[in-house]
Amino acid sequence: MSGGAIRIWALIHKWSSLICTAFLLLICLTGLPLTFHEEIDHWIDPPPAYAEMPPETPHQSLDDLIGRAQALYPGETIVSLFKDDDAPQVLVWMAPSFAAMEKDPKLEHFIRFDARTGQVIEQSKPPEQQRTSFMTLMLRLHVDLFADLAGSLFMGAMGLLFVAALVSGVVLYGPFTRKLDFGVVRSGRSQRTRWLDLHNLLGIVTALWVLVVGATGVLNELATPLFTLWQRTDVQAMLASRESDTPPAPGELTSVQSAYDKAIRALPDMHVAAVIYPGNPFGSPHHYLLWGHGKTPLAERLFSPVLVDARTGELTAVVEMPWYLRALEISRPLHFGDYGGLPLKIIWALLDLVTIVVLASGLYLWLAKHSRVRFPRHKRMPAPAAADLPEAAE
Structure with a gap:
């Protein structure tokens, strides 16, 4: 890939991520309890007690x-x-x-x-x-921020930006990790470099799941206009x-x-x-x-x-x-992820937690970079070696 194409993809990844990150963190955080909505509903508001009757009892x-x-x-x-x-x-x-x-x-x-x-x-x-109720609060924050159709369309737009950030991140993964072994986290380097490696690793291994959940989330935000149509x-x-x-x-x-x-x-x-x-x-x-x-x-x-x-x-x-x-x-x-019982819900929740780490680490990397530019150290560090190329992605 040419240097110009890499810069364009890097800009897409940077700005689509920055714009949607706060809202995606909210979606992921509210998505955790929503994954277990049946279990939480039964715990908070237990179902009524029904009379003990044979299963074949006819209905009214x-x-x-x-x-x-x-x-x-x-x-x-x-x-x-x-x-x-x-x-x-x-x-x-x-x-x-x-x-x-x-x-x-x-x-x-x-x-x-x-x-x-x-x-x-x-x-x-x-x-x-x-x-x-608690679950209604989580659902409204997850779906429309209590803004009805306008909120749904806004959250759908944030979902599209998230998909753009994901696709651009996958495109950039190869060029910016080509000199590194897959999955390596350079523990002997700076804290920012370690977080960059972890961000790249978690992002690439969960990319397919995140793409499916992100794309279906965008489609779900369009439920009201689609049914109206x-x-x-x-x-x-x-x-x-x-x-x-x-x-x-x-x-x-x-x-x-x-x-x-x-x-x-x-x-x-x-x-x-x-x-x-x-x-x-x-x-x-x-x-x-x-x-x-x-x-x-x-x-x-x-x-x-x-x-x-x-x-x-x-x-x-x-x-x-x-x-x-x-x-x-x-x-x-x-x-x-509610079609495979509790085991699948647990898997969905774990992947949701990984996505939260990816989003939070991406925000940290951007803030750390700009903090370093804003408050430079008195002593200049040596020029980065070729193995440091992933940091240039920021």
Whole structure:
């Protein structure tokens, strides 16, 4: 590689790293607890105790649970429901109205039912008593810095800079270590040189993992605009023939249990977990929108939506997700490392810690170099030998 090309790559590595390092450190630090979010959630907020019953005990009809929820909060609107496939529970989400929920999302609340007995085992707290949980705090800092879409796009841009820093670092690794054995850390040299060698070593051995996690992280930051694009294109095209129809009134809604059963038959290899009611901003004005997901750990984040007419109960469509949403879904288990149980999570956490060391050492090397330039020693050091070439990368 020519000297000019090396200088260009070095500039890309330097500035992309400097701009994104602080935010990438925040992402890595918050990513550690998020890797173990299930374990931490169960520790901080243990799941409710369910009645001891045989595993084959049948579940209550969803229509009956909806009726009980409406009896508890007459006049309120059913927003959605969630049927867990890992625990015998059904969560029914309600709000005063869809319009009120859009103005103040905190008005949405849930009722947790035991799916077998139909008993209420928990209700969400009133809005004035709700507090941001530790895991929610970590997730918001990790995803959008509490700035919603603007924050997500900003963090996505930082992720792109991180990918640029990683690629440029890999390109520069060969030219600046060609006179050294692979993986050598020159312990007899200065502290800065030792940290430089460690920075280069840890960076190159984790490069592939960091590239995968960084690229999938950027894709995850685009989740909101990608789903919005899908709703405004494919979904709108599917619903175009119903634009003149009046959305069904609450009394006109067909059985949600029947809609759920139709979705199960349409997706025999999936769990149907969620039902979005007609009128919900995240659904259809005329349909129950039911979401199924894969049954294996790797396919658990692969979703397929089903539309059931909320007036007639007829199956309208099993919706094919576009390629960009499939790519987004596949990226999620790769990013979080939560598809292989606790052993894989531990590996992800260890690699995350190594990445923190790489980021912190890169920042230290830059600060040490500029501190040395700003406050030069009184005695000049001898000119560097050829083996010192890696320091020139700084």
